[in-house]
Amino acid sequence: MKLSARQLCFFLAAVAPAGKLVLLPSQLAAKAGNDLLFPLAAHIVFEAALVFLVLLLARRERTVYAMIADMVGGAAAKAACILLAAFLLWASFVPLIEQKLLVQTLFYDTLPSYVAFAPFFLLAGYLCAKPLASMGRLWDILAPLFCVGLTGVLLFACGSADLGALAPVGGSGAAGFWRGLFGASSWFFDAALLLPLLGHFPYQKGLALRGALCYLAGGGAVVLFCALYFGVFQELAVSQPFAFSQMSKYFSGVAAMGRVDYIFIFSIAFVMLFYTAMPVQAAVDVVAEAFARPRALAPALSAACNAAAFAALLAFNFVPSETIALISVRLFWIFPAFSAGMLLVLYAAWAAGRRRRHAQ
Amino acid sequence: MEYVSKDLTKTREALRALLPAQDILCTALTDGAGRQACCFFADAVTDKDLLGEQVLRPLLAYRGAAEGALLTAALPVPEVRVANALSVLAEEVLAGNPVLLLEGMAEGVIAGTKKVPARAVAEPPTDVATKGPREGFTEDVKTNTALVRKRLKTGELEIEFLTVGKRSRTAVAVCSLKGISAAGVKERIVQTLSAVSIDTVPDASFLARLLSDRKHALLKQLGTTEKPDIFCAKLAEGRVGVLTDGSPVALTAPYLVVEDLQSAEDYFVPAARATFTRLLRLFALLFAVYLPAFYVASQLYKLQLLPVKLALTIAGSIRDLPLSPSMEMLLVLLLLEILNEASIRMPKYVGMALSVVGALVLGETAVSAGFVSTPAIIIVALSGIGLYTVPNLIEQTSVLRLVMLLAAGSIGTYGILLLTALSLMRLLSAESFGVPVAAPFAPFVRQDLKDALLKSDLYALGMRPRCIGSPNKRRMK
Numbered sequence: 001m002k003l004s005a006r007q008l009c010f011f012l013a014a015v016a017p018a019g020k021l022v023l024l025p026s027q028l029a030a031k032a033g034n035d036l037l038f039p040l041a042a043h044i045v046f047e048a049a050l051v052f053l054v055l056l057l058a059r060r061e062r063t064v065y066a067m068i069a070d071m072v073g074g075a076a077a078k079a080a081c082i083l084l085a086a087f088l089l090w091a092s093f094v095p096l097i098e099q100k101l102l103v104q105t106l107f108y109d110t111l112p113s114y115v116a117f118a119p120f121f122l123l124a125g126y127l128c129a130k131p132l133a134s135m136g137r138l139w140d141i142l143a144p145l146f147c148v149g150l151t152g153v154l155l156f157a158c159g160s161a162d163l164g165a166l167a168p169v170g171g172s173g174a175a176g177f178w179r180g181l182f183g184a185s186s187w188f189f190d191a192a193l194l195l196p197l198l199g200h201f202p203y204q205k206g207l208a209l210r211g212a213l214c215y216l217a218g219g220g221a222v223v224l225f226c227a228l229y230f231g232v233f234q235e236l237a238v239s240q241p242f243a244f245s246q247m248s249k250y251f252s253g254v255a256a257m258g259r260v261d262y263i264f265i266f267s268i269a270f271v272m273l274f275y276t277a278m279p280v281q282a283a284v285d286v287v288a289e290a291f292a293r294p295r296a297l298a299p300a301l302s303a304a305c306n307a308a309a310f311a312a313l314l315a316f317n318f319v320p321s322e323t324i325a326l327i328s329v330r331l332f333w334i335f336p337a338f339s340a341g342m343l344l345v346l347y348a349a350w351a352a353g354r355r356r357r358h359a360q
Numbered sequence: 361m362e363y364v365s366k367d368l369t370k371t372r373e374a375l376r377a378l379l380p381a382q383d384i385l386c387t388a389l390t391d392g393a394g395r396q397a398c399c400f401f402a403d404a405v406t407d408k409d410l411l412g413e414q415v416l417r418p419l420l421a422y423r424g425a426a427e428g429a430l431l432t433a434a435l436p437v438p439e440v441r442v443a444n445a446l447s448v449l450a451e452e453v454l455a456g457n458p459v460l461l462l463e464g465m466a467e468g469v470i471a472g473t474k475k476v477p478a479r480a481v482a483e484p485p486t487d488v489a490t491k492g493p494r495e496g497f498t499e500d501v502k503t504n505t506a507l508v509r510k511r512l513k514t515g516e517l518e519i520e521f522l523t524v525g526k527r528s529r530t531a532v533a534v535c536s537l538k539g540i541s542a543a544g545v546k547e548r549i550v551q552t553l554s555a556v557s558i559d560t561v562p563d564a565s566f567l568a569r570l571l572s573d574r575k576h577a578l579l580k581q582l583g584t585t586e587k588p589d590i591f592c593a594k595l596a597e598g599r600v601g602v603l604t605d606g607s608p609v610a611l612t613a614p615y616l617v618v619e620d621l622q623s624a625e626d627y628f629v630p631a632a633r634a635t636f637t638r639l640l641r642l643f644a645l646l647f648a649v650y651l652p653a654f655y656v657a658s659q660l661y662k663l664q665l666l667p668v669k670l671a672l673t674i675a676g677s678i679r680d681l682p683l684s685p686s687m688e689m690l691l692v693l694l695l696l697e698i699l700n701e702a703s704i705r706m707p708k709y710v711g712m713a714l715s716v717v718g719a720l721v722l723g724e725t726a727v728s729a730g731f732v733s734t735p736a737i738i739i740v741a742l743s744g745i746g747l748y749t750v751p752n753l754i755e756q757t758s759v760l761r762l763v764m765l766l767a768a769g770s771i772g773t774y775g776i777l778l779l780t781a782l783s784l785m786r787l788l789s790a791e792s793f794g795v796p797v798a799a800p801f802a803p804f805v806r807q808d809l810k811d812a813l814l815k816s817d818l819y820a821l822g823m824r825p826r827c828i829g830s831p832n833k834r835r836m837k
Binding site for chain 1: 785
């Protein structure tokens with residue numbers, strides 16, 4: 001099953017931003033204060049550039065495995081794919097913790113048992129057994145759903161937002177910017193998520209630019225969201241980790257009609273479900289493909305990866321903040337380093353392939 | 361294979377051996393030239409007036425040579441042919457067409473004077489329209505093909521007849537429009553049905569299951585209709601239709617889920633009204649499936665889902681209930697399903713008593729006895745009504761509603777979300793004859809959105825739906 005360029009753009013513009021609305025805004029507010037938008041924008045621009053480069057690689061319509069195997073042989077390519085899968089599994093941990101915390105807060109009045117989150121892994125197991133490229137139709141549905149959800153939340157929240165809280169611009173200084181930039185790294189790995197999709201969509205002229213622009217558009221929506229978020233909560237923003245589920249409740253109509261904003265919040269949470277499962281799905285996909293037995297391997301790998309993810313989540317159940325701090329503060333460099341490093345390898349493979357073709 | 365012999369006695373005995381049933385009659389007579397002849401016919405399904413007037417009377421006067429071609433020319437029956445295989449002759453007799461055998465003739469003459477008991481064309485009870493045609497299909501495939509032919513008077517309408525069922529020998533008509541129907545669909549249907557080995561085919565739903573790719577899927581993969589106008593409209597969009605003898609339900613393929621949210625009437629009212637009713641149906645459907653689940657989830661896990669005053673009212677009415685919210689809702693939903701099942705099967709004259717027992721005795725007294733709460737009854741009633749706005753999906757949605765309720769009762773709103781995600785994945789991966797059933801939404805086909813949930817004006821619908829894959833794109837200039 002092949003993806004279409006439209007579906008890919010839908011993903012970049014309106015599915016990928018869903019993963020940046022839970023803990024990222026409060027994390028940015030904690031690190032960069034009222035200047036939270038600058039590190040965020042910098043990340044989005046950097047990631048959009050990576051997306052552009054990944055999509056340029058799609059011109060060869062070869063999978064990651066095939067590209068690396070052309071350069072260094074099958075065994076090394078398999079090792080590289082396993083490394084990519086390991087990175088994706090590592091990257092999946094923050095979204096999983098986010099999802100668990102969000103579920104506990106958003107869907108229950110009182111703190112439920114952690115088992116309440118367990119059925120997520122049944123869905124994830126089902127999703128991961130399917131190739132990532134078969135998600136295209138899903139993105140066709142999720143993209144408008146996310147747009148409706150985010151627009152609703154933003155409209156409901158804008159009345160109670162004071163954008164003056166973002167002033168004075170540059171108040172937290174360069175240190176705040178760098179803190180924000182490093183602290184938010186673990187939320188930006190969308191270019192790496194695209195790697196397993198290489199070779200599964202036909203490249204159209206201008207797709208790389210279109211994809212990058214779509215990512216920037218989605219990122220723009222996240223920037224707007226964060227601006228309103230800080231405008232609504234201001235100094236309290238640091239302690240509002242599940243912002244998108246809280247910002248709209250101050251809308252005057254909510255008092256009369258009840259929490260109608262839940263329609264929009266649940267829409268975003270629904271999109272988030274799939275985005276959370278995506279890194280694990282990508283990890284399963286890339287390994288199954290490298291071993292050329294996707295049908296046989298994917299279900300077993302899916303079960304194993306999701307069981308491992310669930311076990312890890314249980315192990316770190318009582319220290320979520322410390323876990324997130326470990327991933328996003330102490331080991332933040334893994335994300336940009338791996339994304340950029342993997343791209344360098346792939347471009348080297350591409351160049352080697354070209355040289356070989358010219359030589360022939 | 362046995363063939364007709366020139367020796368009439370031998371042929372008669374051989375055919376009788378193939379047709380030993382007592383309702384298969386054999387009339388012996390002599391033609392105008394003094395030769396022995398006989399006529400085999402099935403008693404209940406042959407038009408005996410027509411047989412006497414247009415077959416036997418001319419035979420009594422026939423003096424020509426004992427040749428099938430000459431004898432058929434002498435019979436004024438419009439549908440007449442010859443065959444020499446005894447099995448073919450036996451099959452025709454069983455279908456209601458009498459077979460003439462003549463001494464010295466090595467062929468049997470088949471006269472098309474079948475008369476199958478059939479009800480008159482009437483408005484189908486499942487697809488009532490206040491505006492537009494009221495005709496509905498009947499159980500007779502010939503009548504149904506006539507209804508189709510009446511609306512599509514074009515040589516492009518191709519009807520291929522098949523026989524399915526080793527014992528029922530059910531006639532199946534596969535209808536398509538040459539140059540318009542999606543490529544390969546008709547061939548696949550014919551190929552699948554020809555390869556089927558089944559005893560009997562009592563209804564079109566059997567064929568629907570046989571033609572489905574995913575045999576155990578809850579979601580259907582073929583469209584259904586009881587109205588010839590809808591059937592013909594679907595053929596004109598590029599679909600292929602299947603009419604089954606003995607069933608008033610016609611099948612169409614490829615199927616899109618959005619078809620079931622549309623009704624025939626949408627095309628006979630202004631576009632704005634049609635759009636409104638389609639959206640209303642979708643809303644009612646979602647409301648029906650999710651309302652009981654959200655009600656239970658809000659009570660058990662997230663009271664904030666309800667406005668404060670409503671939450672207080674509900675809290676007051678459920679205060680002394682012995683059952684948990686999920687058990688209460690499950691009980692009332694099951695009661696509704698039981699009442700529904702009973703009202704369909706029960707003789708009509710008992711229906712009034714059932715309404716009284718269901719609505720008054722069970723509903724009213726259960727509330728006053730404190731078994732169930734009033735809000736639960738209201739929610740189930742609303743859900744029950746909402747579900748019937750899209751009757752073609754009732755089998756799927758009623759199951760989904762129950763499963764949603766169980767998920768909500770177990771882990772609350774998150775369970776509803778997870779189950780919705782799973783159902784969505786199943787829906788999106790389903791295909792009907794290579795066409796994704798969730799089209800034109802997923803995959804997104806912008807052109808087809810003009811007649812999906814929104815209904816554009818007739819002038820905007822100049823192109824056939826792209827997702828069906830008709831080779832002829834334009835239907836109106």
